[in-house]
């Protein structure tokens with residue numbers, strides 16, 4: 403079937419395997435989809451189940467809408483396979499999402515670079531370290547587990563994912579599973595030409611850059627490779643001409659590189675990027691060795707202003723990620739706030755599932771479980787009961803206009819500062 407559906411407490415999530423995206427549907431829409439049958443008398447259906455809920459006009463409009471996107475066809479046959487879930491009652495009762503929407507998968511912590519801001523402290527690894535990482539077979543099995551749980555957005559990273567042996571095989575599996583595939587890469591790896599000749603549907607390349615002149619770039623990356631980056635960006639540009647994919651540049655902003663923000667935009671325009679994501683540097687991984695790179699709250703406010711101006715003068719989709727909603731943009735669903743351990747999760751190269759990669763710093767406290775020992779279904783059900791998903795909001799956030807979307811901002815940053823959950827994001831200046 404073209405569409406795969408998951409029942410959720412807010413209705414359902416229907417994944418379109420052709421367009422490779424989720425379509426969120428509310429409870430009324432979900433009930434219509436569940437009740438529709440081939441050649442059904444549609445008026446009867448309305449008066450029997452829905453006339454007390456909404457008008458006939460709204461009902462018909464919704465039917466036309468789902469026909470236009472082919473969720474049902476003109477004879478009212480459904481094109482949706484609804485996944486079964488033995489824990490459904492539990493998730494509905496707890497108003498908790500039955501699985502994340504997206505998994506960030508760290509394939510390896512091997513990397514040819516040694517960046518100062520690297521949250522996973524990636525770099526050259528010993529054979530012994532590499533042997534502890536998940537095998538390719540385990541990752542292939544995990545991709546099937548994701549599919550069976552209705553999780554279709556995957557982002558492969560690391561380390562440098564292209565250094566994972568059999569990465570092509572892993573990508574092919576994700577493509578076969580009709581997943582929406584994003585690759586986070588520095589673009590610094592051998593054989594890039596060979597990879598680009600592979601016929602795999604990649605929806606997004608997320609290319610980490612951090613500096614756009616040789617001196618700064620090489621300094622932050624720890625190697626003399628700025629020219630290689632530019633050469634490889636041209637190759638990606640060529641690839642994009644023949645393959646439908648989105649190219650996003652990412653910049654982790656630190657105390658020094660943020661002063662070059664306008665140059666980042668010119669660089670992205672020069673290399674035809676579709677989007678730019680800026681992140682504030684986090685005090686994790688290798689960045690802990692460089693406290694002088696951390697940003698103050700005043701600098702973050704300044705960056706927000708520069709980025710807002712930037713957005714007005716470019717067609718490139720620019721976002722500043724991981725900052726309180728006062729500055730951010732709405733998520734897909736309200737009331738989830740920070741998506742970590744809810745709509746998104748992170749699989750470490752060693753098999754631990756964490757709320758996000760930042761929580762590698764507190765792996766022992768925040769590992770939700772290891773896939774070498776438990777199934778994803780088991781891990782996720784336990785996760786729903788964990789403290790990280792039970793925290794009440796900081797009293798300081800209660801009267802904030804942005805509370806519905808933001809819910810207190812970044813859970814990691816607040817835990818990192820206070821060593822307790824439930825406090826307001828320390829970079830938020832709203833009183």
Ligand code: SF4
Pocket residue numbers: 513514515516517519520521522523524525560561562588610
């Ligand atoms: S930040 Fe990325 S490119 Fe840099 S060392 Fe870490 S994994 Fe490698």
Ligand code: SF4
Pocket residue numbers: 726727728798799802803804805808809810811826827830831832
């Ligand atoms: S006060 Fe709290 S809810 Fe409001 S923007 Fe700041 S962190 Fe988010």
